[in-house]
Structures are given as structure tokens and as C-alpha cells.
Amino acid sequence: MSDAADTSGPADATGMPAPTDFDARAELGRAARRRTPRSNHAGWSPPPDRPDPVTLLEQQATTRVPELVPIRYARMLVSPFTFYRGAALIMASDLSGTPVSGITTQICGDAHLSNFGVFGTPERRLVFDINDFDETLPGPWEWDVKRLVASFEIAGRHRGFSDAERDETNRAVVRGYREWMLRAADSKVLDSWYDSVDTDTFMQTIEAERKAKRIAGKQFKRTDAALAKARTRDSMRAVAKLVEVVDGRLRIAADPPLIMPVEMIAPAGHAPEDDRALMQELIRSYQSTLRLPRHPLREFSYVHMARKVVGVGSVGTRAWIVLMRGRDDGDLLLLQAKQAEQSVLERFLPPSEFAEHGQRVVMGQRLMQAASDIFLGWQRVTGYDGVDRDFYLRQLHDWKGSADVEIMEPAGARLYAGLCGGTLARAHARSGDRVAIAAYLGRSDRFDRALAEFATEYADQNERDYTAFAEAVASGRLEAAESV
Template identity: 35%
Template structure:
């Protein structure tokens, strides 16, 4: 049993409490786990980050492993992004108060971003759920977020003192937002949205304001729905993707045994069985024209991912993406438990944490090991995917705050925010603890990155 589980198992239930009672209950948890105790980090006994990384390689395509190594060796922040399992091991051995919610599980700075809701609103939210799991202590996500802030800040040339203040700022905005959410009715919390246009209005940088406004409003209309579509061409056999190896290519050009899948059958199965009936009926107006492998992300490089090209009778494209879901790193190290197919875990976690979910998000019920490990979604819009990077690079302090407050809203949807608010309190003890942990872990991550770079057999 992990330290997190042990602490949680010793706590009384808080279900059925009023907001006032929940706040008092959360406050009482400080007696068992003082907020100041969360500041500490010491490498767990038997820690071997390279061995942990090597174990995760087994589930990845061999042809993409060199690319993953190249990306992770680039910088400490890139390594942190790709080493979610390493941090999962470390966090599973740390003290935590037992205040639980649906967790992102890989809550670093670049797993937030902008996307279009089904209604066409541009929202900011958590946007990666490969490691998500229910009933996980809130400090799991917060520690990873704060640590990623510290690592990114140092990499961007800020001093240690400044990096610590940024990490503290992420925790503070999380805490203050949770205090606000704690007095709201559950229904109202569930419907809170973070509209990016409102965020842009708060920026004082005129040039950045104009860039973000252009990204939000440019391309509105039918062309926006194909903005993330890779290059396609019409051949004698019909429409198809244009190969761009090694990131995009057809399966018959791949040597990986793991890539020998019947993609058309897989996509059609998820369309028929995973989508809600009103959405699945939409596909009667489209025909599947082509499928191909597409590498994505940093931590996800090597995980099987593919895209499908659908066309209407008038040759109007629609692109969907499927991705293989491995068991979460949180499950691997005893932080969480999940019964059922991994694809369902990812889809269900996204629906819980995101304010407005992709209408094409789908996962099959447990019909077989092959189909059950995949989930499907709309291919991301390229126009919006770069907004998080732009904010991080040009408005880092504001971006850090945005991520902290957004995470609080995401956690509040699946928890009793008054308990979290009661534990964290109205002072700065919690913020300081998260910032101290973040700086200690940034140092650990830097050493892990060096060890990884020095070991040519790490992947």
C-alpha cells in the first residue's frame, strides 16, 4: 500500500456533509498531515528512474523509440514531460492528506491548452488524460504542476528565487480558486467555463493580445474544422493522407509488429459502439477514405496513435484520431485503481474533468482486449494547439496562474471543494509547501535528465 493510500484509509468518510461541515472536515485533516509536511521530498528507497523508463518502453513502437529519446534528452523540461512514470513512482511514496478527486495524472504545464467546444467557443482547460484516474489525492496533480513550473522557469533563464515564486503562484491560484468554488452549488461548479477570450482581455501585452486574438478568431467557419488535418491528396483510388515519415505514414510502410492492426475496423467499431446515437448517426453522411499512423507529443511518442480521414458526398473532410491507452502510471504504483478497459478510463476521466467535451470522444465497452485499449476523439485544431506554448513563452506568470485556477475547477467537478479549501486554508502555508517541493523536485529531475542522457541504452 502506498503512503497516499495508507493516509487515506485512516480517514473517516466525509460524504453527506454540508459545505460548512466539509470545510471543517478539511481543516481537521491538517492534524494528521500538516500542510508544512508537504514541502519535503526525499528520493524513495530503491529509486531507479532509468529502470522505470526502460519498463515503459516495452509498450512502445520500436521504430519510434529513437525519436522519443531525442525529444527527452533535449532539456530537463522535455524529460519531465516524458517521464510521467518516474514521477508517479516518486509521488506514490510521498505524504498526502487524502483529499481526492479525478486526477489528470500527468499535470504538467503543456498538458493544458485551448480547444473549441461543440458550440464553437474557444475554451482553456486540461487537455491530456492518458494517465487520468478517479479518487486520487489532489496534491498528486498539484505537485506535478508546480514542479513543471519550476523546471520550465529555470530552463527559461529565471533565477531559482523567481522559479520558486512561479511555482508558489500556481499553487496559490489553485487554492484561491478552490476557495471561490467551495461556496458554489455543485451544478454551478460543473458548468464553469474558462473562455480564452476573457483571459486575453486581462493581458497587458498589446502584441501578445493581438496574436492570441488572431488565433482565437481566425479561421472561424468550415475551414476551422480541418485546421489540424495533415496534407491529403486525391488519387485514382480516392482521397488519402500524404506520408510524412517518421511522424505520419501508412501502416503498410511500418515494420513494427504492434502496428499490424485493422484500422478501418477499429475506427468503425468505435464509431458504432462508442459514440452517442445522435453523433453516430452523423456518420451515415460520411465515408471512411483512409487511415494512417501519426506520432504525437513527447511522452506519447511510440504509443500507437492513428488518424482517419472521412469524406462527405461533397468531399468535405472530417478527421478523427484514435490512441492506445496503457494502464495509468497511477495504477502501476498503487496511487489509483481502475476496473475495465483503459480506453474507457481515459474517455471517462476527460468527461469528468473537462468543462465541455469533444462530441467525438468515444471508447468501447469491454468487448475485447484489442478494441478496449483504444479511445477516439476529433483531431485537434492546429490553430489552437500552439496557444499554450505562446502563453508560456510570452506571458509565463499569467500562464502559470491560468493553469493553477483551471486545475482547481477541473478537480472541483469530481470532489467536495470545501474539503480541499478547508485543508489548504486562507493563508500561504500550502502555497509555500508546494513551492518548496517543486524546487526540490526540479533538482531531482535535473539529475535524472543527466543520468538519462549519459545512458545510451535508457530507451
């Protein structure tokens, strides 16, 4: 029996085909291709009224911790690639004027190559997936693919890859996305939903590439070592690096300005016991957003917290690490509470359906990831300044690891590109209409070639923006810290 054998039902209230009408969903994708041919996605040229990229960064800084903004700029100043990592708003603005198919899915919003990596599932499997959802929102699936493929072009330039090597890598991103989406569209429904990328399967792929002499043996060894290292990056290792004993009490060690214990930044006259009472209440309240009705967090109590600078694009938002104690001083847990602001996409797309941005991040992450951290939840907090701010919480480390751009080689980049493209497709297939997207993409490489061309021209734009940014720092318009 075919998928559509008994599915002649009408379209739903939005005018979209009924979810059970697989043939109509495929026709939706083909109709979108007729309206917006795949070749329309090729290339990039800035419109005459393109916003000044430096102004966009200045606008973002208004809601961030003032003393941390120069650290953000210093990290972005390192290279065009690190600038790109912090330029999600700039690219969202640019993408808002590009062609789209009209098919919407939950998108990451910041799908560059460094926002993919490995982490441990609740079942203690090591999987590969998207690992940053600060900007997630329903939107055009093409925006994520374009941001991802452009990141590989920019990283390839940073590493000195040839034009041919970068083009091959860029096409690998889109081919990986397209082929994974086609497979998901043809799969049984539950197979497409349960799909994931475990590292054992990935290593088998790398071994096959090594045997076929498409990658060097050192690439296999390097990847295997990186995965082994990821398994050591758990909460206890983080405790060993970040926690010290002061006067017989456990405390997060200060490393100003990157790590600032709460007592160093609390307002004058604020008592430590006030923080303890507040955090105990917030942790209790946050538990109501967790998936498990009876959660291990109930057996931990608050010990200490500190503000920690994280990432590149996130620098300046409020991010805390929270030390929790279980049975005794040898049973410790570190949580990360990261501020969730309005998504950069919300300037150009309908606003989030969720009242709290922490919930927006968590619900998007749960939808797009194959498996999520059991500590992932959200909470709204009133700060020392009386302003309500949204946060999402998760474990600080849980077998986490990511690719190192600084040692990436062409063959490894090509393999990683296909993996990231396929992983993005898996996330979109869960949250959007995989059948319609697959029908839009088709089985030829037209979309692959179009986006490879887009990536090349958008990387040129990124270099121009980086130069304008560097000039703004040199002129004193923006202040960058001396160290990062």
C-alpha cells in the same frame, strides 16, 4: 438559509460526510490539515530505495512500438523540460511516497503546463482547459498540483528566469489553485459545476494586467494572435496539411517515420479491403460510446488511415489518424484514435474501475473538463498481431492551441501559471470534494510556499534524472533517433 440548514444526515457507506452536509465536509478538510500539515508538502529528497529512472523508462518501452521508442527518447533528450514531459511514470513513483491529505479526486495524472490549452466546445466557444487525460485516475489531488508547479519551475529554468521570477511563478500556480478552489467551495452548487474559462474572459484579464503595467503590450498581442490562430486549426486545415490525392483517391500523405499510412505497416498479404471492412465495423461500434444518440458521425464513411507519432510521453503508443468522408470530397473529417494503456498511476493507486483503458480516459475527461469533444469515445481493437488494445477517439483538431514554452517570458508565465492552477482546481472541484479541499488549503499562503519549495527541489531531481538518461543514451543503453 445556510447550506447546511437541513442537512443533519449521517455519513455515507464509506464513512465520508453526506454530500449535503457542507459543515462536516469542511471539517473533514480541517481534520486532514491537522493530520498532514500543509508545510509537510515542502521540499523533496529521494528515498534510499528510489527506483532507477532509466529502468522505469525501459519498462514502459516494453509495450510500445519498438521502432518508435528511439523517437520518444530523442524528444526527451532535447532538454530537461522535454524529459520531464515524458517522465510521468518517474514522478508518479516519486509522488507515491510523499505526504497527502487523504482527500481523493479524479486527477489528470500528467498535469504539466503543456497539457493545458484552448479548444472549441460543441457550442463553438473557445475555452481553456486540461487537454490530456491519458493517465487520469482517482487519486490524491496534491499529485496533480505538484506535477504542475514543478513543470513551471523546470520551464522557467529552461527559459533562464531568475530565482525570484521562478518563485513568483511557482507561487502563482498554487495561489491560482487555492483561490479558485476556495471560490468554488463558497459558490452555489450549480455555479461550481458550470464554471469554465472562456478565452474572452481570459483576454479581459490580460488587458487589465496590461493597463496596470504588470505585463507588456506585446504579451496581449501575442496571446490574441495565438487564440486567433487556434480558431483556424480545425479539421479542414488538418486535411489540407495531411491529405493528398493519389490516382484520383484521397489518401493521408506519408511522412516516415512520423506518419505511416496503413498499407506501409500492414503485414504481408493483408488486403486494403480488409482494413476498410474492419474500420467500418469499428467506427460503427465506437459510436455506441458517444454521448449523442443520433450523431453526425453516422453520415461519414471510412476512407483511409495512418499511424502518426504524437507528443513526447505518448510516443511509441499506437496513435492513428482516420480520414472520414461526408457528403463529398469537400466534406472531410479527421479523427485521432490514440492507444490507452494502463495509467502510470495504477502502479501506486487502486486500479481503474473500468475494464477498458479507453473508457477510463474518456470518463475521466468528461468528468474533469467543462466541455468535451462530441467525437470523444472509446473502443477495444484486436491488432494485426492478435493482441487486444484499448483506444479512445476524438477529432484530430478542433480549434486547438497551447502555450509555447520557447517564447514564454516571466510576466506571461506568471499569468499563465495562475490560469493553469485555477483551471486544475476547477477540474478537481467537479470531480472531488471541493469543500474539504478548500478547507484543507485555507486562506493563508502556507501551501503556496510549501509547493514552491517542493518545485525547486524536484526540479533539481529532474535535472539529475535527465543527466542519467542522457548518459544512458550516450553509453548505448538506450537508443535515441537522430531526428525527432
